[in-house]
Amino acid sequence: MRKTNRTFSKLKFIPLISCCIVAVAAVAMMSHAAFRTTALPLSDTQNSSKTAEVGSAQDSLKKTKSQTAKARTTATSEQPRTVEIDGGQWVVHDELPIRQPSLSPEEATDVSIVVEKSKHLLTLYNGDAVIAQYTVGLASHYTEGAKQQEGDKRNPEGEYEICVLNDQSKFYLSLGLNYPNANDAKRGLDSGLITQAEYDDILSALNAGQVPNWYTKLGGQIMIHGQKGNLGSQTDWTTGCVAVNNQIMDILWQYCKVGTKVTILA
Numbered sequence: 001m002r003k004t005n006r007t008f009s010k011l012k013f014i015p016l017i018s019c020c021i022v023a024v025a026a027v028a029m030m031s032h033a034a035f036r037t038t039a040l041p042l043s044d045t046q047n048s049s050k051t052a053e054v055g056s057a058q059d060s061l062k063k064t065k066s067q068t069a070k071a072r073t074t075a076t077s078e079q080p081r082t083v084e085i086d087g088g089q090w091v092v093h094d095e096l097p098i099r100q101p102s103l104s105p106e107e108a109t110d111v112s113i114v115v116e117k118s119k120h121l122l123t124l125y126n127g128d129a130v131i132a133q134y135t136v137g138l139a140s141h142y143t144e145g146a147k148q149q150e151g152d153k154r155n156p157e158g159e160y161e162i163c164v165l166n167d168q169s170k171f172y173l174s175l176g177l178n179y180p181n182a183n184d185a186k187r188g189l190d191s192g193l194i195t196q197a198e199y200d201d202i203l204s205a206l207n208a209g210q211v212p213n214w215y216t217k218l219g220g221q222i223m224i225h226g227q228k229g230n231l232g233s234q235t236d237w238t239t240g241c242v243a244v245n246n247q248i249m250d251i252l253w254q255y256c257k258v259g260t261k262v263t264i265l266a
Contacts, residue, residue: 083235086228090235093120094135098247101132105254112261113224113252115242117142117155120233122224122244124255132251135233137243142236146266147179149193150219153239155264158183160222162260163211165253171241172226173249175256178205178212179222185212193217209259224252224262 083092101108101124108126115122117138124132139147139155146157156179164176180188185202188194194202194216205212214220223241226249231237233245242264244252 085230085235090231090237092234095234095245096121096133096135098134098245098251099132101251101255103131108255111255111257113256113263115155115224115262115264117157117264117266122242122248124252134244134248134251137231137233137238138236139238139240140236147184147219147222147240149188149217151239152219155238155240155242156180156184156222157264157266160262160264162256162258162262163209165256165258166223169223169225171223171228171243172246173253174223174225174241175252175260175262176211177222177224177262179214179220180212180216180218182206184218188216188218225249 081092082089103126108131110127112125113122115136120135122134122136123130139153141153142155144154147154158181160177160179160181162175163178166174166176180202182203185199189199198213198216202212219240225241225243226246232243
């Protein structure tokens with residue numbers, strides 16, 4: 001009987017223990033759910049922050065790569081290119097395509113030429129309208145400024161006129177300029193390069209529309225002319241003239257005449 005009572009007493013605790021286990025499990029589940037509810041926004045915020053940081057880093061990397069590529073492209077385009085032409089080494093520059101002028105020679109009734117040395121550019125005008133542009137080669141020392149005297153291998157700067165059309169030029173065809181002009185002659189007289197008689201002779205020829213004295217210490221025979229072998233518009237090889245490819249010279253020959261104005265700028 002005592003054994004039966006003891007067994008019965010133990011059995012009374014089983015429901016109580018089960019209830020406790022269920023209660024503990026419920027509390028644990030609620031706590032876990034509460035933790036997830038609280039932690040999730042923090043996790044999202046952290047993820048968003050990390051995503052922003054990664055995106056920012058990627059953008060910065062792309063920008064750096066772009067700047068580097070641009071710098072390389074610029075450096076490459078600015079590097080001088082040395083090419084062998086007719087047995088010599090020459091630094092060449094880019095050339096514009098050779099195109100026919102937008103007006104025919106008959107339509108272009110007020111032709112003039114402007115040469116911009118810094119751009120290696122010859123512009124053919126009809127009045128104020130540009131009708132063609134071509135690349136030119138210059139004198140080998142053109143960067144040292146305007147021509148001062150014979151043998152300095154510079155191009156003159158100033159306003160000139162074509163005074164000679166030479167179809168027997170050793171450089172294909174040539175358009176001779178009336179250098180020295182009045183300003184060049186005055187500079188030469190003031191500096192002692194030419195005499196008063198030479199100065200007077202130059203001015204007399206200019207006023208008469210004739211070829212000025214090309215054989216003083218000021219130098220002369222400045223032309224716009226064609227190629228020497230394969231040397232033309234693409235490099236600076238002359239002793240004072242403006243050079244173009246022969247195809248360009250054929251075009252200029254059709255449009256220019258004695259008296260056509262030619263301005264040479266720095």
